[in-house]
Structures are given as structure tokens and as C-alpha cells.
Amino acid sequence: MNNVFPYRLYLVISEDACNGQPLNKVAEMAILGGVDIIQLREKFDTSEVFLKKAMSLQEVLYKYNVPLIINDNLDVARRSKAYGIHVGNSDLPPTVIREGWPECQCLGYSIEYLKQLISKETLVSDYLGISPIFDTLTKRDTVTQWGLAGLRQIRGITDKPLVAIGNMNAQNAYDVMKAGADCLAVVSAICGAADPEKAAGEIRGNIERAL
Numbered sequence: 406m407n408n409v410f411p412y413r414l415y416l417v418i419s420e421d422a423c424n425g426q427p428l429n430k431v432a433e434m435a436i437l438g439g440v441d442i443i444q445l446r447e448k449f450d451t452s453e454v455f456l457k458k459a460m461s462l463q464e465v466l467y468k469y470n471v472p473l474i475i476n477d478n479l480d481v482a483r484r485s486k487a488y489g490i491h492v493g494n495s496d497l498p499p500t501v502i503r504e505g506w507p508e509c510q511c512l513g514y515s516i517e518y519l520k521q522l523i524s525k526e527t528l529v530s531d532y533l534g535i536s537p538i539f540d541t542l543t544k545r546d547t548v549t550q551w552g553l554a555g556l557r558q559i560r561g562i563t564d565k566p567l568v569a570i571g572n573m574n575a576q577n578a579y580d581v582m583k584a585g586a587d588c589l590a591v592v593s594a595i596c597g598a599a600d601p602e603k604a605a606g607e608i609r610g611n612i613e614r615a616l
């Protein structure tokens with residue numbers, strides 16, 4: 406297990422979210438703007454296509470020493486030599502990931518219910534995705550939004566690094582960090598922006614202001 410999670414701005418990227426802009430280009434611009442960790446999330450690709458995208462993205466990320474996290478798919482994570490994987494309640498549990506992939510350096514786990522915080526799955530995870538902070542059109546199969554009050558409550562219960570996700574943007578970044586997040590995870594506010602570098606830079610600036 407890796408207890409160090411120094412990342413502050415986490416891009417969750419998919420080809421669809423990039424609105425026709427090349428995924429690797431969006432990722433590179435986002436890094437230049439201040440993103441320091443990236444998750445590749447392709448919910449509809451075959452494993453073969455997913456793996457190809459992951460390997461291609463790795464070439465960009467190696468250049469900047471930015472870690473790659475793979476969403477859901479353990480086989481793609483292992484074969485692309487990713488830094489880690491993110492799983493939720495409908496995926497392989499973190500304890501199973503630990504057994505199947507001992508080399509995993511960063512294991513993220515989504516928190517939708519308070520009771521999950523006191524569990525062996527949380528214990529073996531490196532960070533927790535607080536799922537979602539605010540409702541978002543990007544992912545509709547969520548349970549309930551935690552809001553800032555829910556995030557504060559979770560901050561009071563666990564010392565694990567907390568990654569806030571769900572409608573994160575430059576307007577709410579400061580308040581979400583002040584409510585206890587360690588890192589913000591973003592899809593549309595960066596991938597869907599006309600200038601992903603500028604968009605990432607604005608969010609990163611507001612994160613830094615809150616530290």
C-alpha cells in the first residue's frame with residue numbers, strides 16, 4: 406500500500422469527453438495547465454481498444470512523469486503498466502485487486518455510503534473518491550450527492566486522501582478544498598473546454614489558493 410498521495414488535480418479522461426479533440430493532446434494540454442495525475446476511463450471500449458489507448462497515452466505521460474490510473478479494468482491496468490486503478494462498488498473490490506495485482510502503486514475506491522469508510526476495502530485503498538460531491542451529467546448512475554457538508558463529515562472520519570469528484574470546476578474548487586478534499590477530479594470542465602490548458606490552470610490556481 407502507498408500512503409503517499411501528493412496529487413492535487415486529477416484528470417479523468419475519455420475520448421467521448423474530449424468533444425472531437427485528440428485525447429492525447431487534451432491530456433498534454435491539461436498537464437501543462439497543472440493536472441498531475443490522469444485516469445483513463447473508457448466505459449464502452451473493448452479491452453483491446455482500451456489497452457491501445459492506454460499504451461498510447463502512457464507515451465505522453467512518461468514524458469511528464471505523470472501517473473496513469475486505469476478505470477475498472479485490472480487486465481488493462483496490468484498490461485499497460487499503469488501506476489494504479491480506480492474501482493467502485495460495481496467493480497472488483499480493492500482487496501481482490503491487491504491479491505491479483507501486488508505491484509499496484511495506487512488504488513482508488515469510490516465512497517457512496519458512509520458505512521464503506523469502516524471496511525477492509527477502504528483500509529487497503531490508497532485514496533477515496535467521494536462520489537459524487539455534486540450531481541453531474543457526465544455520470545448519471547450515482548447514489549446521492551455528498552455536498553460540502555458530506556465531504557466535511559467524511560474528512561472528520563478518515564485520514565485517507567480524499568479525491569472530490571462530480572461537477573468540479575474553477576468556481577467551486579476553492580470551497581471544495583476548504584471542505585476537506587486533498588485533490589479534485591475533473592472530466593468536463595477540462596476535457597470539454599476550448600482551451601484545456603487554461604481551464605486546468607484556473608482550477609489549479611484556485612486549489613493552490615486554498616492550501
Ligand SMILES: Cc1ncc(COP(=O)(O)OP(=O)(O)O)c(N)n1
Binds near residue numbers: 491493515535590
Ligand atoms: C477519482 C474517481 N472517483 C470516483 C470514480 C467513480 O468510480 P465508479 O464508482 O467505479 O464509477 P465509474 O467511473 O466506473 O463509472 C472515478 N472513476 N474516479
Ligand SMILES: Cc1nc(C(=O)O)sc1CCOP(=O)(O)O
Binds near residue numbers: 538571594
Ligand atoms: C467519473 C465520475 N465519477 C463520479 C462519481 O460520482 O463517482 S462523477 C464522475 C464524472 C465527473 O465528471 P464531471 O467532472 O464532468 O462532472
Ligand SMILES: [Mg+2]
Binds near residue numbers: 495
Ligand atoms: Mg468503476
